[in-house]
Amino acid sequence: xxxxxxxxxxxxxxxxxxxxxxxxxxxxxxxxxxxxxxxxxxxxxxxxxxxxxxxxxxxxxxxxxxxxxxxxxxxxxxxxxxxxxxxxxxxxxxxxxxxxxxxxxxxxxxxxxxxxxxxxxxxxxxxxxxxxxxxxxxxxxxxxxxxxxxxxxxxxxxxxxxxxxxxxxxxxxxxxxxxxxxxxxxxxxxxxxxxxxxxxxxxxxxxxxxxxxxxxxxxxxxxxxxxxxxxxxxxxxxxxxxxxxxxxxxxxxxxxxxxxxxxxxxxxxxxxxxxxxxxxxxxxxxxxxxxxxxxxxxxxxxxxxxxxxxxxxxxxxxxxxxxxxxxxxxxxxxxxxxxxxxxxxxxxxxxxxxxxxxxxxxxxxxxxxxxxxxxxxxxxxxxxxxxxxxxxxxxxxxxxxxxxxxxxxxxxxxxxxxxxxxxxxxxxxxxxxxxxxxxxxxxxxxxxxxxxxxxxxxxxxxxxxxxxxxxxxxxxxxxxxxxxxxxxxxxxxxxxxxxxxxxxxxxxxxxxxxxxxxxxxxxxxxxxxxxxxxxxxxxxxxxxxxxxxxxxxxxxxxxxxxxxxxxxxxxxxxxxxxxxxxxxxxxxxxxxxxxxxxxxxxxxxxxxxxxxxxxxxxxxxxxxxxxxxxxxxxxxxxxxxxxxxxxxxxxxxxxxxxxxx
Ligand SMILES: *[C@@H]1O[C@H](CO)[C@@H](O)[C@H](O)[C@H]1NC(C)=O
Ligand SMILES: *[C@@H]1O[C@H](CO)[C@@H](O)[C@H](O)[C@H]1NC(C)=O
Ligand SMILES: *[C@@H]1O[C@H](CO)[C@@H](O)[C@H](O)[C@H]1NC(C)=O
Ligand SMILES: *[C@@H]1O[C@H](CO)[C@@H](O)[C@H](O)[C@H]1NC(C)=O
Ligand SMILES: *[C@@H]1O[C@H](CO)[C@@H](O)[C@H](O)[C@H]1NC(C)=O
Ligand SMILES: *[C@@H]1O[C@H](CO)[C@@H](O)[C@H](O)[C@H]1NC(C)=O
Ligand SMILES: *[C@@H]1O[C@H](CO)[C@@H](O)[C@H](O)[C@H]1NC(C)=O
Ligand SMILES: *[C@@H]1O[C@H](CO)[C@@H](O)[C@H](O)[C@H]1NC(C)=O
Ligand SMILES: *[C@@H]1O[C@H](CO)[C@@H](O)[C@H](O)[C@H]1NC(C)=O
Ligand SMILES: *[C@@H]1O[C@H](CO)[C@@H](O)[C@H](O)[C@H]1NC(C)=O
Numbered sequence: 001x002x003x004x005x006x007x008x009x010x011x012x013x014x015x016x017x018x019x020x021x022x023x024x025x026x027x028x029x030x031x032x033x034x035x036x037x038x039x040x041x042x043x044x045x046x047x048x049x050x051x052x053x054x055x056x057x058x059x060x061x062x063x064x065x066x067x068x069x070x071x072x073x074x075x076x077x078x079x080x081x082x083x084x085x086x087x088x089x090x091x092x093x094x095x096x097x098x099x100x101x102x103x104x105x106x107x108x109x110x111x112x113x114x115x116x117x118x119x120x121x122x123x124x125x126x127x128x129x130x131x132x133x134x135x136x137x138x139x140x141x142x143x144x145x146x147x148x149x150x151x152x153x154x155x156x157x158x159x160x161x162x163x164x165x166x167x168x169x170x171x172x173x174x175x176x177x178x179x180x181x182x183x184x185x186x187x188x189x190x191x192x193x194x195x196x197x198x199x200x201x202x203x204x205x206x207x208x209x210x211x212x213x214x215x216x217x218x219x220x221x222x223x224x225x226x227x228x229x230x231x232x233x234x235x236x237x238x239x240x241x242x243x244x245x246x247x248x249x250x251x252x253x254x255x256x257x258x259x260x261x262x263x264x265x266x267x268x269x270x271x272x273x274x275x276x277x278x279x280x281x282x283x284x285x286x287x288x289x290x291x292x293x294x295x296x297x298x299x300x301x302x303x304x305x306x307x308x309x310x311x312x313x314x315x316x317x318x319x320x321x322x323x324x325x326x327x328x329x330x331x332x333x334x335x336x337x338x339x340x341x342x343x344x345x346x347x348x349x350x351x352x353x354x355x356x357x358x359x360x361x362x363x364x365x366x367x368x369x370x371x372x373x374x375x376x377x378x379x380x381x382x383x384x385x386x387x388x389x390x391x392x393x394x395x396x397x398x399x400x401x402x403x404x405x406x407x408x409x410x411x412x413x414x415x416x417x418x419x420x421x422x423x424x425x426x427x428x429x430x431x432x433x434x435x436x437x438x439x440x441x442x443x444x445x446x447x448x449x450x451x452x453x454x455x456x457x458x459x460x461x462x463x464x465x466x467x468x469x470x471x472x473x474x475x476x477x478x479x480x481x482x483x484x485x486x487x488x489x490x491x492x493x494x495x496x497x498x499x500x501x502x503x504x505x506x507x508x509x510x511x512x513x514x515x516x517x518x519x520x521x522x523x524x525x526x527x528x529x530x531x532x533x534x535x536x537x538x539x540x541x542x543x544x545x546x547x548x549x550x551x552x553x554x555x556x557x558x559x560x561x562x563x564x565x566x567x568x569x570x571x572x573x574x575x576x577x578x579x580x581x582x583x584x585x586x587x588x589x590x591x592x593x594x595x596x597x598x599x600x601x602x603x604x605x606x607x608x609x610x611x612x613x614x615x616x617x618x619x620x621x622x623x624x625x626x627x628x629x630x631x632x633x634x635x636x637x638x639x640x641x642x643x644x645x646x647x648x649x650x651x652x653x654x655x656x657x658x659x660x661x
Contacts, residue, residue, distance in 0.1 A: 032057070039063065047073060054078055061085035061107070068120075070095040079103050085131070086110035092120040105129040109155075112136050118144050128152040135159060140167055153177035157205075161185055164206070166195040175199040176225070182208040188241065189215045193222055201225045207251070214241025219274075226251065233260045235284075239270025246275040253282035253306075262287035271296035278302035278325075285309055291317045294343075298322065306330055312338035325349040332356045336391075337365040348373045353402070355380035361387070367394035376402040378426070383407035385433075388415050395419050404428040404451065413438035424449040428475070431456045434464065439494075442467035453502070454478035459491055466494040473500040477526075484509035484531065486539075493518050500524040504549075508532055511539040528552050528573070537562040545570045549600075552576040556608065558588035566591070566598075573600040578608035579618060583625035592618060 027048055028039035036057040039048065044063040051058070055076050065072065065087040073079065077099045089111035096117070097103055103124035113135045121127065121144050128150055132143065138160035145151075149171045161183040166172055178196070185206060196202060200223070207230035214237060223246040229238050230253050238252065254260050262285045271279075272295070279297075282304055286293065291314050297303065298319035307330040323344050333339060334357050341347070347369050352359070358381040366372060372395055384391065387409045392398065398419040403409065408431040416422055423446050432455045434440055441447065447468050457464065457479045465474070474495060484507050486492075492501070496518050508530035516522070516539055525540065528551040538561065540548065548569045555577040558566075566572060581589065592599075596619060599605065607613040613621060 047076065051076065056102075057081040059083045061087065061110075063087045065089055067091040067093065068096050069093050070098060073097065074099065076100075081105045083107040084111070088112065090114045092116045094119045095122060096120045098123040100124050101126070103127060105131075107131040108135055109133040110135070113142070116142065116144055120144055122147050126150050129155075131155040132159070133157045138162070140165075140170065145170055150174055153179070155179045156183070157181040159183055163192060164188065164196070164204070165192045168195070170195075172196065172199040175202060177203045177205075179205040180209065181205050181228075185209040186212045187214070188218055190218045193218045197222070204228070207231055211237055211241075213237060216241075217243070219243065219245035221245070223247070225249065231255060231258055231260075233258075235261065235263060236267050236270070239267055242270070243273045247277075249278040249280075249302075250276050251280045252284075253280050253304075254284055256283060256307075260284070264288060265290060265293040265295075268293055269296055276300065278304075280304040280306075281308060282306040283308070290314055294318075294320060301325065303327070313340050313343065315340045315343065317343040320344050321346050323347060325351075327351045330354040330356065333359055335360045335362050335365070337362045339365070341366050342368040345369070346371060350374070351376040352380060353378045357381065358383065358407075361391040363390045364393040366392065370394060371397055373397055374400045376400075377406070378402045379405040381407055383409070385410040386412060389418050392416075392418050396421065398422060399446075400424045402426040403430055406430040408433055410435065411440035412436055413440060414442045415440040416444055420445065422447050426451040427455055428453045429455070434458060434461070437461065437463060439463050439466040439468075441465060444468055445470060447471055449473045451475040452479065462489055462491050462493065464491045468495055469497060471495050471497055473502075474498055475502040476506065477502050478505045480507050486511045486515040488512045488514045488517075490515055492516065496520065498522055500526075502526040504528045504530070506530055508536075511536040513538050513541075515539050517542070522546055525549065534558040534562055537565055540569075541565045544568045547571045549573045550577070551604075554578065556580045557585045560587045563587065563591050567595065569598065571600050572598050575601055575604035577605075579605065580609050581607035581613045581616070581618070581621050581623065582610050583623065586623060586625045589618070589621065589623050 027042055028037045028051060030036070031038055034052050034054040037051055037055055038059040040059055041062040045065070053075050056078050057080060058076065061083050065084060066089060068089060068091065070093060073096070079100050080102050081104060085107050086109065089108065091114060094117040097120070100123050104126055105128065109131045110133065125147065127148055129152060133155050136159060146169065151171060152174055153176060157179055158181070161180055162185055164180055164185060178199070186209065188211060196204070202224055203226035204224060205228040207228045211229060211232050219242045221244055226249045227247050228251040230251055232238055232252070235252055263281065264287050276299065278301060286308060289310070294317045299322060301322050302325040303323060304327040306327055310328065310331040311333060317340070320343055324346060326344055326347055326349070328339060329351055333352070333355055336359060339352070345368055348371050350369065350372060353376045359377070361382060361384055375395070375398060382403065383406070395418055399421055401419065401422060401424070404426045405428070410433045413436045416425070420443060422444050425447060428451045441450070444467065448470055450468070450471055450473070453475045454477065457476070459479055459481050486508065492515070498519055499521050501519070501522060501524070504526050508527065509532065511532065522543055524547045525543070526549040528549045530553050532550065532553040532555065534555050534557055540546070546569045548571070551573045552575070555574065557580045579585070596602065602617065602619050605618040607616050607618060607621060
């Protein structure tokens with residue numbers, strides 16, 4: 001009888017009395033308390049009363065507001081940013097925003113506008129950004145402008161404009177961005193350009209308009225921050241038309257699916273009669289590339305030749321001493337020496353990423369680039385059995401090197417000896433073969449960021465990362481450790497300066513208590529997407545104020561002894577763990593309630609067990625592990641029966657004892 005009773009008692013004790021509080025669903029989502037709300041795609045016909053009048057940023061696109069009245073937004077007088085894209089707005093009535101003095105941005109994109117009252121934009125004195133993309137307008141007179149002295153950017157893309165001319169009354173003195181992309185503008189006249197002259201440092205976007213003619217002298221002595229003529233069929237028109245202008249950045253690229261004329265050296269002669277700092281010619285074909293093609297490019301500081309189908313650049317180009325940045329992404333080089341780097345002796349930035357052919361690094365191809373600081377060779381099918389000293393000979397000023405997403409690279413000890421000033425080295429998703437016991441990264445005294453994610457590293461070599469005294473960020477994501485365990489002696493012990501350590505997706509099952517000894521400066525540890533249990537957290541016992549990401553592990557019950565370790569950290573992420581919400585985990589659940597502010601994204605912290613609470617948010621669980629009335633009744637009965645049993649046995653024992661005296 002007694003065992004049966006105690007079983008029942010246990011059952012009562014552990015059947016936790018749970019209550020789930022489900023918070024009432026809000027229609028709009030709050031992105032920043034009292035300030036930022038998202039109400040997109042809700043089919044709303046008015047501004048919900050639930051939005052507080054303190055709302056500053058409102059994302060309200062894809063609702064239904066055919067007419068906007070002075071009452072529509074009258075409650076939200078603190079608005080700064082308003083997005084009402086695609087709300088089928090036809091009419092904006094008088095004084096719509098009369099009390100909205102702080103309003104800075106209005107997005108009206110994708111509304112079939114029919115009418116805007118003359119006073120509809122009165123009120124916001126600091127209106128800076130206006131979006132009229134896809135609104136069907138064809139004339140700037142449509143926009144009531146007399147109150148827009150502070151307007152900085154006006155987006156008019158995908159409409160029916162045929163001219164860029166601003167009305168004489170248009171307040172353009174502060175205008176910085178004028179975007180006419182994808183309209184039907186084919187000719188630019190002198191008058192058109194004169195109407196923009198109050199706007200200094202303007203960025204004018206005419207991409208997708210296919211300019212067919214520019215009046216001679218239209219750009220004479222005009223100056224622009226950016227001019228974008230992307231997608232123009234005949235670039236001669238542009239080069240001729242821009243004579244005597246000054247342009248910081250000229251975008252003349254095109255798109256793969258557009259038909260256009262090849263660029264000839266004769267066309268590029270037009271650049272001699274204007275002043276340009278940076279030019280982009282992406283996706284064009286060159287009919288004849290020779291040193292002569294570069295004659296009028298000598299003033300350039302930046303040249304972008306992305307996807308221009310190049311197999312080489314000619315040698316003997318002269319005068320390119322100003323060029324600092326050269327972009328040669330997505331071309332067809334076979335060998336790095338084919339870019340004839342010696343033509344561009346002042347380069348500080350060189351990008352050759354996404355090369356279409358297997359790129360052979362050769363030997364010393366960049367040795368004349370003594371000022372090179374930034375080199376990106378990612379995604380270029382580079383394979384080398386012994387990188388990188390011969391290949392990067394003389395690059396002594398290199399600071400950023402990106403070799404990510406390449407083919408296997410063999411690294412010997414001190415593989416980056418030629419570039420001792422490296423600050424960032426990105427080798428992600430490139431299989432590294434280190435055949436020596438010493439560190440290939442030895443003596444990189446300035447290296448701060450090392451990305452070794454998915455490098456198939458031999459993590460058992462404790463010297464792999466030796467000689468990096470200033471390393472702050474180490475990404476080891478996707479590398480595996482023997483038996484899924486980080487042992488006591490491991491490769492992290494030589495990098496005591498680390499502040500950020502990423503060990504996500506490493507298939508970790510456990511971490512030795514002492515594994516992170518010596519990492520005293522850690523501020524951010526990412527252990528997400530492993531198979532760690534609560535016990536491994538003791539390895540973090542000496543960290544304080546750390547951001548700790550333990551999302552998507554196998555943590556079910558959090559042992560009592562790790563709670564002090566968790567308490568010490570600043571932010572913790574435990575999302576997507578199979579958390580236990582029974583009384584076996586009551587210590588953690590209690591501690592959790594008291595430390596809600598430590599947790600990142602509470603929405604995704606849900607119970608996995610017991611089945612009745614599966615999927616319920618941890619913060620909604622009310623667990624009571626006290627004994628219920630039924631429990632007390634059974635305990636009383638149990639104790640009563642136990643006492644009787646005890647008295648009887650004592651009696652029996654004493655009787656037996658006296659009988660045997
Ligand atoms: C949000 O507004 C409410 C009501 O006005 C106020 O009680 C609360 O303190 C505000 N919260 C923040 C974070 O500003
Ligand atoms: C809106 O306009 C109407 C008529 O023009 C006016 O009577 C009313 O006071 C205005 N409402 C607000 C909130 O300004
Ligand atoms: C011109 O505009 C660009 C960005 O649009 C800005 O970086 C630059 O400082 C501006 N120059 C002047 C002289 O205002
Ligand atoms: C460019 O400037 C030169 C000298 O000021 C002038 O002679 C020439 O006509 C100008 N060209 C155009 C197209 O305005
Ligand atoms: C391209 O434009 C130039 C200058 O306007 C003109 O001379 C040339 O004929 C045009 N080419 C084509 C193929 O239209
Ligand atoms: C440069 O401008 C001058 C004067 O306007 C003109 O004669 C010459 O042909 C132009 N050169 C080029 C390459 O367009
Ligand atoms: C290597 O760089 C130095 C300056 O750092 C330069 O003087 C020398 O010419 C370069 N060597 C070669 C082979 O280009
Ligand atoms: C290196 O290149 C890859 C691919 O192009 C890119 O995703 C990564 O952000 C680059 N690394 C750095 C540090 O910019
Ligand atoms: C490698 O890590 C650095 C620093 O976190 C990051 O900027 C870079 O984008 C990463 N590279 C890739 C290929 O993701
Ligand atoms: C780690 O967890 C994943 C998913 O939870 C599972 O598929 C995998 O088998 C686990 N690995 C080990 C080694 O337990």
